[in-house]
Amino acid sequence: MAPVKIAVMGAGLIGKRHAVHVRAEPSAVLSAMIDPAPTGQAFAEEIGVAWYPAFDALPASQRPDGVIVATPNQLHVANGLELVSAGIPMLVEKPLADSVDSARKLVQAAEAANVPLLVGHHRRHNPMIRKAREAIETGRLGRILTLNGQFWLVKPDDYFDVDWRRQEGAGPVLINLIHDIDLFRYLCGEITGVQALSSNAVRGHPAEETAVAILRFASGALGTVSASDTVVSPWSWELTTGENPAYPRQDQSCYQIGGTHGSLTIPALELWSHTDKRGWWEPLKRERIPFVPEDPLQAQIRHFCAVIRGEEEPLVSGREGLATLAVIEAVKLAARSGAPVEIAPEPALAKASA
Numbered sequence: 001m002a003p004v005k006i007a008v009m010g011a012g013l014i015g016k017r018h019a020v021h022v023r024a025e026p027s028a029v030l031s032a033m034i035d036p037a038p039t040g041q042a043f044a045e046e047i048g049v050a051w052y053p054a055f056d057a058l059p060a061s062q063r064p065d066g067v068i069v070a071t072p073n074q075l076h077v078a079n080g081l082e083l084v085s086a087g088i089p090m091l092v093e094k095p096l097a098d099s100v101d102s103a104r105k106l107v108q109a110a111e112a113a114n115v116p117l118l119v120g121h122h123r124r125h126n127p128m129i130r131k132a133r134e135a136i137e138t139g140r141l142g143r144i145l146t147l148n149g150q151f152w153l154v155k156p157d158d159y160f161d162v163d164w165r166r167q168e169g170a171g172p173v174l175i176n177l178i179h180d181i182d183l184f185r186y187l188c189g190e191i192t193g194v195q196a197l198s199s200n201a202v203r204g205h206p207a208e209e210t211a212v213a214i215l216r217f218a219s220g221a222l223g224t225v226s227a228s229d230t231v232v233s234p235w236s237w238e239l240t241t242g243e244n245p246a247y248p249r250q251d252q253s254c255y256q257i258g259g260t261h262g263s264l265t266i267p268a269l270e271l272w273s274h275t276d277k278r279g280w281w282e283p284l285k286r287e288r289i290p291f292v293p294e295d296p297l298q299a300q301i302r303h304f305c306a307v308i309r310g311e312e313e314p315l316v317s318g319r320e321g322l323a324t325l326a327v328i329e330a331v332k333l334a335a336r337s338g339a340p341v342e343i344a345p346e347p348a349l350a351k352a353s354a
């Protein structure tokens, strides 16, 4: 089988990692880096791959089979629409767009043109998350009633030397919590309403530093999640999963999911349940669900290749990316207004699940 040709648009922090992972995937070749910046050109030269300043500069002979869009958030929709017009399957980094309204335009265009769109919520590709979902779906926790999630870490002071990182929209809600919310939806189903508060008590930048949200799921389950980039702590996905070796890994968990018959910690995958009947005097059993680790960014590339070949449907479709972004917008609105926010299902989503 001929390898699929993948081009990466945006040679920044994550685009460079995608390039490495595409090269490590036996069924793919990295055909080009697309980035107007001199740093993008330098990176392409360094790794010995063709460079183009823009997608429309690619000659027809260089047409890729798929493109990874790893540009700044506000460009995702324009970049994605170009690919829809060209009929090229895409993997668009999270967040799908900088607003639900603009994300919807891309999703609708891709659907109308029947062009596959995969959203880069790569944590869903983590084998540990697949095991957690399996435990929930097979009823090992009983009926899910509540979850608790934490994204608590401290970003270094010089992270904020870059102007956009101090501005509204660059705080942990859109940048980080979106990953956690996407997993909560994947594990526990649709979120239909939120309440939230946020604060910028220490740095005082327009971007929030800390946010707390209460979530209501369609199933009736309730969740709480808190996010702060100003707290020294081991309790975040980044520091507990070992997914990115740049973070010092801690043997802790950042999520707990509770049901009528058991509770699960993530990423430790410790399942707590009663051996016999339920009750607070009864002995509790603690078992660790085994899984074989794999870098989820690598697994995501393998899946993208299968999507390009038409062998698999996107695990995180455009609609999924849109629904996760809608929860994030609701958290921001709830924190701003102080009032609860209901999240209406996307009309097309409601139709699809009917």
Ligand SMILES: NC(=O)c1ccc[n+]([C@@H]2O[C@H](COP(=O)([O-])OP(=O)(O)OC[C@H]3O[C@@H](n4cnc5c(N)ncnc54)[C@H](O)[C@@H]3O)[C@@H](O)[C@H]2O)c1
Residues within 6 Å of the ligand: 009, 010, 011, 012, 013, 014, 015, 034, 035, 036, 037, 039, 040, 053, 054, 070, 071, 072, 073, 075, 093, 094, 095, 120, 121, 122
């Ligand atoms: N999945 C994850 O865990 C993860 C991690 C980091 C970033 N991201 C997402 O990836 C995207 C990029 O983030 P980043 O941190 O790599 O940003 P970055 O600023 O490091 O890189 C963006 C790159 O895009 C290039 N670019 C700008 N305009 C372009 C255009 N029109 N065409 C092609 N390239 C263009 C820039 O020159 C730059 O090299 C964002 O949407 C971000 O949210 C996801």
